[in-house]
Amino acid sequence: MKPQLAMVIDSAKCMDCKGCMVACKVANEVPGGHFRNWIKVKEVAEPRPGRGRQGHFQPGACMHCDKPMCVDACPTGATFKDPKDGTVKIDRALCIGCGNCIPACPYGARYRHPVLKVADKCDYCPERRERGLLPACVDTCPTKARVFGDIADPDSEAARLLAANQGRIARVVRADSDTKPNMFYLADTAPADWPHKASITPPMLALTKWALPGVSALIGLAAAGVAAMAARRFLIERDGGGSGHGPGHGTEKEG
Amino acid sequence: MSDPMNSARQGFDPGRRNFLKAAGLLGAGAAASPRVLRALAPAEAQAASVRGEESSVFSACDMCFNRCGLIARVRGGRVTKLDPNPLFTKSRGMLCARGQAGVAQLYDSDRLKTPLLRQGARGEGKWKRISWDEAIALLSAKLEEIGKKYTRCGMLFSAGADMQSAFVNRFAEVYGSFNVTSHESLCLISGNRAFLDTFGEVPFADVLNSRYVIMAGANRFEALVTPDSMDMVEAMKGGAKLVVLDPRFTKTAAMADEWWPIRPGTDMAFMLALCNVIINEKLYDERWVAEKTFGLPELHEHVSAYTPEWAAQETGIPGPEIARIARELAAAAPASLVYPGRRTSDYENSTQIRRSFAIVNALLGNWDKPGGLLAARQVGVKPVPADAPWYDDNPETRVDAHLVPLMFEEEGSFVLTREAVITGEPYPVKGWFVYKTNPMQTAPDRTRTLEMVKAMEFVCVVDIQMSDTAWMADLVLPAPSYLERKDPCQALQGSSACACVVTREPAVPAMFESRPVFDVLKEVAGRLDLAEHFDFTIEEYRAKQLAALNGAADVLARDGVYYNPSKVYGIYDNMGYKTKSAKIELYNQRYITAGLDPLPVYAPPKSPPKEIADSAFRMVVGRSALVTQSSSTNNALLHELVPTNTLWMHPAAAARLGLKDGEMVRVKSPVGEGTQKLHVTAHIREDTVYTETGFGALSKGLSRINGNGLCIAAVLEGKYDSVTGNAAMHETFVSVTKAGGAA
Amino acid sequence: MKRFERHTRLDIAIHWGNAALWLLLMLTGLGLIKAEYNPLGGWYPALLRAMFGGGGGLLLAHEILGGLWILCLLLYLGQNPRGAAFFLRQVFAVDLARDVLWMVKKMVLMTLGPKPLKMIGLSTDLPPQGFYNMGQKAFAQAAVAGGFGLALTGLIMVWSQIGLGAESTWLVSWAILLHWIFAGLTFAGLLVHVYMAAVNPEERPGFRSMFTGWVPEDYAEHHHALWHAEVREQLPDERGIVPQRLGDRE
Structure with a gap:
């Protein structure tokens, strides 16, 4: 199994303190008005006296999907799934900030960095991991609701938690935009209805659907034309054209 | 349960342990560990930081009272990130949103930068920048003058929950004033009283x-x-x-x-x-x-x-x-x-x-x-007592004494002290030294607090930001934040988790012209002939605190926390309780002598005054995990998540009053009023409204919360607990009307 | 034999400068298209990106080259506005009947030979052409329009990285699509142009003129009869070349 960094989240432990959000903001210098992670709230609008568990808080962030639509939407490959650790990465140097990837994520995990002018999102804090630290949100979580690790490594806490909860693992997936997220929730997480339909922008759709084949066809046609001309000139008319004056020339001369 | 001592000893590398446990990336972790370990050595920390490498400094959070152990990551002389100290079991190795936002407090543009002397009227916001020499001279002269004119008890000292507040109390003691209030009489002393009077301790x-x-x-x-x-x-x-x-x-x-x-x-x-x-x-x-x-x-x-x-x-x-x-x-x-x-x-x-x-x-x-x-478990941190001089001319006791039967002598009652200052009875209190506490925001009935301030001849506030109380002061002195300070040790108990000691090392040098309150008081003590009571450095003070804990200083330097593996359960197994009967007092005999009910007698809560009964609500106040009253609401990172406070009202009540969600409403009580946004929600009872503390600041030095939202102190009545003098902040009925509409 | 000036030294310089930059832009640009959409497949962008120390380096190189190219064209326009105006006038002046017929016949003759024309009863004679023949015009038109489009969309993409806000990403998104299309169109034209001008032996004198600046009279007469008719009476200069003398044609 290929390495896959992932989060296994026991959302029942989350008390919506937002420690993860601020930790991430500081660790990654996320600009004002934007966040790389979130806590979704599902609360009963009219709670009933005597009832329990009438609210649930669900931490999340980029889910480093197996079928990331954001990667499909990127024209340059600045956004890509890194086979080395399974994370979806953004090459800031290659990203031109076209924004195509942003609506492509059903989880709204991406935003366009207003200063750097590139797409930005959770990257599981590689600078921290290099130093032997956990991602900022995981490290700071008061109840350790977020568990991080390589789920392909059976010795990781994340993999163990997954294994121990076989059959009761949930993923927040919208049926028409299933990107196979690598964010696993222990059963009964909520809310579940918040992802939006993943959409590819019209220009990107046009690029893949008809500009790509269309332009290729045109180039093919031009190439075929050149090939036909070359074939005619150098193969068929080789004998008659020794002087370097082909029939075209000749007819012109006549005209 | 794991032995905290053992885990502290193993945890030589704060970052690594937790990570290895979770991530399973053993290779990466092992490779990183020597570097992290090196970076933790204090001697190398400074040098590493100058080289642009990251260094790590142990400290304890100051964004609320919990004192969570933390590691400040410093690069290029700047604190870039605060991480929880994973060895700190009291917090279960966490930092909350406020803890994480500590960096924004350190680098807040709203920080106080120089000593400021009031120029115009109180609250007018006209300040003159003065030098520290002038400030110290003025503070010393005023302390001298007020002591002479009104006795030493003419000075009131109020310090918030800070690791240097003990120095303020020490100064008050040696200066000779009994009048010391803390934030606690605006918070927790009723509960402490009740449990102390039942079990003999809190x-x-x-x-x-x-x-x-x-x-x-x-x-x-x-x-x-x-x-x-x-x-x-x-x-x-x-x-x-x-x-x-x-x-x-x-x-x-x-x-x-x-x-x-x-x-x-x-x-x-x-x-x-x-x-x-x-x-x-x-x-x-x-x-x-x-x-x-x-x-x-x-x-x-x-x-x-x-x-x-x-x-x-x-x-x-x-x-x-x-x-x-x-x-x-x-x-x-x-x-x-x-x-x-x-x-x-x-x-x-x-x-x-x-x-x-x-x-x-x-x-x-x-x-x-x-x-x-x-x-309470044994921690072993020793108090460092002062040998306070005796002042013959001083009154017998605190200015707020004998007004309620069971006040805590050392905490006093802010609300009762305030009344005494305003009336001048039983004796005049004309000077006020405030350190990192903000009664203008936290004490109910702000109008009365303003009257109290106006009754003062001299008010000095030491804080990191221009709090509403500082805004009304005569002299405002800039203090460094917790990340710039070397602090004394503090003993903490984390329920069954631990009994521990934390301290603070400066992650970066004090910014601007800020100076720790210890330095200020030490210098003033020197001018007032009280130098002998402050003849120590923070290091020496710490050494006295840790005298009974062998090796604790080294453990603190290595782990950022020291644990005392003292007994957790069964402490009273062979011991009587610290009560009159030496038993747990269901029935409290002392209460009879104090004229109190020995058993709690139920009295139904008061109803709103008849004339406003139709539109009156009991106001309750509280906070989220992002708010520590007014000390955190102006923090840029937290402000983004909590930009203002709203008034929670049940939809049925809002419908009855014709009020709509999101509109501005006027909230009015017998003592004051304010405006804020209405949040219509079924998450509150129909007879109650709620708002969050820490907004509606008067101070223009708090750019994000100045005039933003409702200040609870503006509308809450100055009622108090009849036993302890603790503020009573849920006893106010407010009426709510459309802001700007006919009231 | 009389020699006729077809290109000034500046024209020659800009042509080859343009050609070189186009080549580099094409090579680097192709490397910026990710594997899934790349007409050459994954190896090409992988190779290019490795050469430039990553996609970011390649992108930067492409952008610098693009900037250089735009700068060169602007300099040329500033240096030789009359030449540029002449070029554009010549290129976009199309005599529908004559030029389209030339184009169709030429294309058939070059690829299929004279038989199809004869079969449908058309002569293999080509209508006379001016300074540029219709083939050259068509490519030049594509190059001008494509170049303008590429420059504009390229600038939008650069602007995206330095100035545009999130609300304007739709513009960038469309710019990517159009950049792609313009690049494809110009490349298709370029294929034909390179064959016709550089490979096809009949055009050798024309190809040579892109180095020397002049064509011999028989070539001018045979390939650009209308132009030849216009300039043949003029006197050569001291080098024995009849100058373009753009001013005279205005």
Whole structure:
């Protein structure tokens, strides 16, 4: 199994303190008005006296999907799934900030960095991991609701938690935009209805659907034309054209 | 349970341990560890930082009172990130949103930068920048002058919950003033009084090991207390049951197993009914109660009328449900508890309300046992007493003495002191030294606090930002934030998690012209001929504190926290209780001599005045996990998440008043008014409104919260607990109208 | 034999400068298209990106080259506005009947030979052409329009990285699509142009003129009869070359 960094989240432990959000903001210098992670709230609008568990808080962030639509939407490959650790990465140097990837994520995990002018999102804090630290949100979580690790490594806490909860693992997936997220929730997480339909922008759709084949066809046609001309000139008319004056020339001369 | 000493010794590398456990990336972790380890050595830290490499400095958070152990990551002379110290078990190795936002406090453009002297009228905001020499000279001269004119007790000293506040109290002591108030009489002293007068000390709740917890008047999943908040979640994962009584549907209520929107001010009725059921149905451990408690027969008789059916009328919680909860609670005993709570500055009879909480716990027999209420553990940090001089001309006692029967001498009562300052009785108090506390925002009835300030001849505020109190001062001195300070040691108990010591090393040098209050007081002491009482450095002070803890200083330097592996449970096994009867006092004999009810007598909460009954609501206040009153609301990172405070109102009430969600409303009480945005929600009772603390600042030095939202101090009446003098902040009825519309 | 000036030294310089930059832009640009959409497949972008130390380096190189190219064209326009105006006038002046017929016949003759024309009863004679023949015009038109489009969309993409806000990403998104299309169109034209001008032996004198600046009279007469008719009476200069003398044609 290929390495896959992932989060296994026991959302029942989350008390919506937002420690993860601020930790991430500081660790990654996320600009004002934007966040790389979130806590979704599902609360009963009219709670009933005597009832329990009438609210649930669900931490999340980029889910480093197996079928990331954001990667499909990127024209340059600045956004890509890194086979080395399974994370979806953004090459800031290659990203031109076209924004195509942003609506492509059903989880709204991406935003366009207003200063750097590139797409930005959770990257599981590689600078921290290099130093032997956990991602900022995981490290700071008061109840350790977020568990991080390589789920392909059976010795990781994340993999163990997954294994121990076989059959009761949930993923927040919208049926028409299933990107196979690598964010696993222990059963009964909520809310579940918040992802939006993943959409590819019209220009990107046009690029893949008809500009790509269309332009290729045109180039093919031009190439075929050149090939036909070359074939005619150098193969068929080789004998008659020794002087370097082909029939075209000749007819012109006549005209 | 793991041995904290052992884990502290193993945890030489704060970052690595936790990571390895979770990530399973052993290779990466092992490769990084020597570098992290090196970076932790204090001697190399500074040099590394200059080279642009990262260094790590241990400190303790100051964004609220919990003091979570942290590691400041410093690069290029700047604090780039604060990480929780994973060895710090009291916080369960966490930093909350406020803790993480500490960096924004350090680098806030709203920081006080130089000493400032008031120029115009109070609150006008005209300041003159002065030098520290001038500031120290002025402060010294004023202390001298007021001492001479009004006796030394003419100076009032108020220090917030800060690791250098002990120096302010020490200074007050050697200067010769009895008049010291802290934030505690605006917060927790009613609850402390109640439990102290029942068990002989203020307990910790062993939430982690409890199987059944009733939480009333506490919102632990928002108003975080370490380790209780995290431990409650952990206990619930293990099957513990949480029952929340709150007029508001808080996050704690949302996650609870049961939420009951209790009528505000009726918690005592609920608790007395629990006692009624537990005693009548003999659900308590008879032998234990007979052996350990005092006054069961009196209690039995006292609660006989307080049936669940009766309590249902008061609380709005059905009688059979109350009886069921009593039975469930008792069945889980002794690993069950009524959570004592922290902020008990809510009603005029808060001490007696909390006494009823304490008495239920006593009946559960949970004292000193796993899952129950815990006694204070030995930490071993020694106090550093001052040999204060005697001043013959001083009055006999505090200015607020004898007004309530059981005030805490060392904490006083801010509300009562305020009245004494305004009236000048029993004697004049004309000078005020304030350190990192903000009564203009936190004490109910701001108008009265303003009158108090106006009655003062000299007010000096030392703070990191221009708080509303600083805004009204004569002299404002800039203090460094916690990340720039070397602080004394502090002893902490984290319930059953630990008894520990933390301290602070500066992550970066003090910014601007800021100076620690210790330095300021030391210099002033020198000018007032009190130098001998401040003839030590912070290091020397720490050494005195740690004298009894061999090797603690080294452990602190290595781990950022020192644990004392002292006894957790059964501390009182061979010991009497620190009460008059040497037993747990269900019935308090001292209360009779103090003229108080020896058993809590229920009085229904007051109704709103008749003339405004139709549009009046009881106002309750509180906070989320992102707010520590006015000290955090101006923080740029937190402000983004909590940009203002809103008034919560039930949709039926809003419909009745013709008010719409999101519109600005005027909130008016007998003492003041303010405007804020209305939040229409069924998450609150129809007879109650709620707002968050810490907004509506007068100070223009708090750019994000100046004039933003409602200041609770502006509308809450200055009522107080009749036993302790603690503020009573849920006793105010407000009327709510459209802002700008006909009032 | 009389020699006729077809290109000034500046024209020659800009042509080859343009050609070189186009080549580099094409090579680097192709490397910026990710594997999934790359007509050459994954190896090409992988190779290019490795050569430039990553996609970011390649992108930067492409942008610098693009900037250089735009700068060169602007400099040329500033240096030789009359030449540029002449070029554009010549290129976009199309005599529908004559030029389209030339184009169709030429294309058939070059690829299929004279038979198809004869079969449908058309002569293999080509209508006379001016300074540029219709083939050259068509490519030049594509090059001008494509170049303008590429420059504009390229600038939008650069602007995206330095100035545009999130609300304007739709513009960038469309710019990517159009950049792609323009690049494809110009590349298709370029294929034909390179064959016709550089490979096809009949055009050798024309190809040579892109180095020397002049064509011999018989070539001018045969390939650009209308132009030849216009300039043949003019006197050569001291080098023996009849100058373009753009001013005279205005």
